Amino acid sequence: MIRKLFLLLILYLGFNTHIFACDIKIISFGSEKEKMNLSINPEIFPDQFGGENLLIPINEICKTEESLFGSMINYLFVNNKLLQITLMRANLNDARLLDFAMDSYGEFSLPSGIKKQNFRGNHVWEKGNENINYVHTNIHDGEAEFIEITNDLYLLDLEKYNQKIGKWLDSQK
Numbered sequence: 001m002i003r004k005l006f007l008l009l010i011l012y013l014g015f016n017t018h019i020f021a022c023d024i025k026i027i028s029f030g031s032e033k034e035k036m037n038l039s040i041n042p043e044i045f046p047d048q049f050g051g052e053n054l055l056i057p058i059n060e061i062c063k064t065e066e067s068l069f070g071s072m073i074n075y076l077f078v079n080n081k082l083l084q085i086t087l088m089r090a091n092l093n094d095a096r097l098l099d100f101a102m103d104s105y106g107e108f109s110l111p112s113g114i115k116k117q118n119f120r121g122n123h124v125w126e127k128g129n130e131n132i133n134y135v136h137t138n139i140h141d142g143e144a145e146f147i148e149i150t151n152d153l154y155l156l157d158l159e160k161y162n163q164k165i166g167k168w169l170d171s172q173k
Contacts, residue, residue, distance in 0.1 A: 022062035022100070024073050024087055029130075029151035032080045042075075049164040052077045058087070067096050076158075083158045085149040091142035093117050101125075101134040101147050129153055 027036050033054060036042075042054040058071040070092055076084040089097050095116035102108070105125040110116065120143075125132040129152040136145045150158060 022058070022065040022068060024058070024061055024085060025149070026061060027075070027082055029083065029154055030081050033075070033077045033082070034080075036075070049161060049168070050078050051161055052080075068100060071097065078157060078161045081154065081157065083150065083154045083161065087147040087149075088144065089146075090139065090144040093143055095119065095136070095145070097145035097147055098134065098136060101132070105132050131155075 026038075027033075033052065036054070038056070038060070040056070040060050042056045045053040045055065047053070054075040054077065056073045056075070057069075058065070058073055059069045061073060062068060068089075071087055071089040074084075074086040074088060075082060076086070087097060087100075098116055098119065101123070105127060108123045110119050120136055120138060122133060122135040124134075131150045131152065133148045133150075134146070135148070137143065
């Protein structure tokens with residue numbers, strides 16, 4: 001019996017190692033940015049709403065996942081708590097983030113006759129307390145892919161932060 005369980009574990013890990021190859025969640029939601037253990041100094045962009053965006057090239061976090069090189073990871077801290085992780089990829093038109101999202105969170109059906117590179121739209125997953133939103137959209141002079149990851153425990157904090165930004169944007173009319 002133990003031999004069969006061990007064999008099943010080996011097979012499971014063998015078929016799913018690509019999922020574990022790149023873990024962009026190097027810090028828990030709600031943690032302070034000082035708890036990030038990085039070999040580089042990330043670019044930090046504070047804003048007037050209490051937020052700080054730490055921008056890191058994915059090759060610094062996922063050194064062996066060359067298919068994702070050219071992507072950036074944005075860690076949003078508000079009041080020194082991690083509230084959102086966003087993986088971004090622009091103008092490469094290779095749907096690598098779509099592949100990453102489907103491998104990591106589960107596949108979904110694309111519209112009939114649409115190639116991955118031509119898909120524009122979004123898909124949402126819920127995994128435990130996490131909400132994952134994949135978006136592929138057209139932008140000026142190209143296209144962009146995003147994966148946003150949030151946690152149910154910090155959605156209220158994120159909503160308050162986004163409301164501050166919304167009020168400021170409304171005042172700019």
